[in-house]
Amino acid sequence: MALMSVLTPALAAVLCLVIGFILLKSREPETQTSSTKAPGKDFRPWVDQDLQDDTETTAREDEDDGWVDSGEEDLPHVPYTPRRYPQETMLQRSHEFYALMNQRRSVRFLSPEPVPREVIENVIRTAGTAPSGAHTEPWTFVLVSDTETKHQIRLIVEEEEEVNYRQRMGDKWVHDLAKLRTNWIKEYLDVAPYLVLIFKQTHGLLSNGKKKTHYYNEISVSIACGILLAALQNAGLVTVTTTPLNCGPQLRLLLKRPVNEKLLMLLPVGYPASDATVPDLKRKPLDDIMVHI
Ligand SMILES: Cc1cc2nc3c(=O)[nH]c(=O)nc-3n(C[C@H](O)[C@H](O)[C@H](O)COP(=O)(O)O)c2cc1C
Numbered sequence: 001m002a003l004m005s006v007l008t009p010a011l012a013a014v015l016c017l018v019i020g021f022i023l024l025k026s027r028e029p030e031t032q033t034s035s036t037k038a039p040g041k042d043f044r045p046w047v048d049q050d051l052q053d054d055t056e057t058t059a060r061e062d063e064d065d066g067w068v069d070s071g072e073e074d075l076p077h078v079p080y081t082p083r084r085y086p087q088e089t090m091l092q093r094s095h096e097f098y099a100l101m102n103q104r105r106s107v108r109f110l111s112p113e114p115v116p117r118e119v120i121e122n123v124i125r126t127a128g129t130a131p132s133g134a135h136t137e138p139w140t141f142v143l144v145s146d147t148e149t150k151h152q153i154r155l156i157v158e159e160e161e162e163v164n165y166r167q168r169m170g171d172k173w174v175h176d177l178a179k180l181r182t183n184w185i186k187e188y189l190d191v192a193p194y195l196v197l198i199f200k201q202t203h204g205l206l207s208n209g210k211k212k213t214h215y216y217n218e219i220s221v222s223i224a225c226g227i228l229l230a231a232l233q234n235a236g237l238v239t240v241t242t243t244p245l246n247c248g249p250q251l252r253l254l255l256k257r258p259v260n261e262k263l264l265m266l267l268p269v270g271y272p273a274s275d276a277t278v279p280d281l282k283r284k285p286l287d288d289i290m291v292h293i
Contacts, residue, residue: 045168050248051218051263068210100233102283103217105236109276110268112194113181115118117145120194120269121233127228133215138201139224142255152254154189155195157266160247163187168245180279188240192268196239198225199261211260218264225265232269238276239267 083094124141132138142151153181161184165174189195200221204212214220225241232239248263 005046007116020043022092032247043170045164045170045173048243048245048248066209066211068206068212071144073283101230104229104233105238105278106240107272107276107278108152108188108240109273110188110270112191112193113178113271115158115193115270116239119237120196121230123228123235123237123269124196126231130224130227130237132220132224133217134199134213136204136212136214136217136220138203138214138217139221140199140203140261141228142197142199142257143194144197147190147252148271149209150192150195151190153266155184155250156250157189157226157247158184158252161244162249164245191273192270193274194269196228196267196269197255197263198228198265198267199252199257200264202262205258205260225267228267232267236271236278237269238272239269240267242268 065188120143126166127141128137128139130139144153165184198221199216201214202217203214206212229239229241233289242265246267247266251263251266252259
């Protein structure tokens with residue numbers, strides 16, 4: 001009995017400590033933001049917080065209510081007979097296409113000279129020919145030529161990019177970019193006649209409010225972006241591939257895009273400025289990028 005009367009206050013004190021610790025823990029935020037996270041082994045600042053590849057297949061099994069299947073039960077199949085070239089022509093065409101694409105460079109100095117709208121529309125049509133997971137075509141290309149909207153985009157991007165460069169990216173990334181002489185000043189966002197903002201649709205939103213799974217949406221949209229870059233090159237236009245870190249939500253609101261769309265890429269498009277320069281980069285030779293087994 002005497003032992004119990006000594007132990008009870010001690011047990012109560014320990015219990016209070018444990019409860020206090022649990023309460024404190026539960027108040028801590030679950031994740032740290034990229035601007036506060038200290039650089040460490042797992043520091044990956046280039047992973048945009050708004051850009052998870054979230055093909056929502058698991059959600060469908062648990063809560064089937066809000067989701068629909070594609071609906072097309074029996075799609076007719078039609079003959080496909082694309083043009084076939086003699087080997088010599090194939091060789092020539094493949095070489096010419098390589099030569100064209102090898103001329104492509106990321107250009108950060110653009111001319112304000114107007115570009116025919118129809119050319120840009122054809123380029124975007126071409127991007128829309130990309131393959132996509134289960135033919136879901138999970139992309140939206142927002143074409144901006146309005147001067148004020150371009151400027152608003154520049155303000156958002158420059159504000160976030162300054163924080164990216166000064167805080168989020170970390171010394172190593174900033175150091176790796178130094179040779180490209182990039183920084184948070186993005187004059188081309190005002191100057192380029194067109195900005196193309198490419199959004200991935202994480203899922204489809206149907207008019208009846210149901211959702212449709214967009215399988216591999218990020219891979220699909222990335223392929224479309226690659227085709228778009230090739231089409232721009234083919235038309236004699238230039239761009240620079242940009243992925244402005246943590247600007248997605250603000251740009252989505254500015255451009256009045258729905259919640260299922262996330263910004264993947266922002267491309268200023270136009271002719272190069274007459275005094276444009278590019279870093280003198282070299283590309284890896286075939287032996288370094290291909291393994292033939
Ligand atoms: C996914 C991706 C993101 C990029 N982001 C940027 C960017 O934010 N700003 C920029 O100036 N260049 C950006 N670039 C362009 C690269 O710096 C450029 O492609 C690389 O230096 C090679 O140069 P090249 O495109 O002239 O061959 C990006 C390229 C890729 C593929």
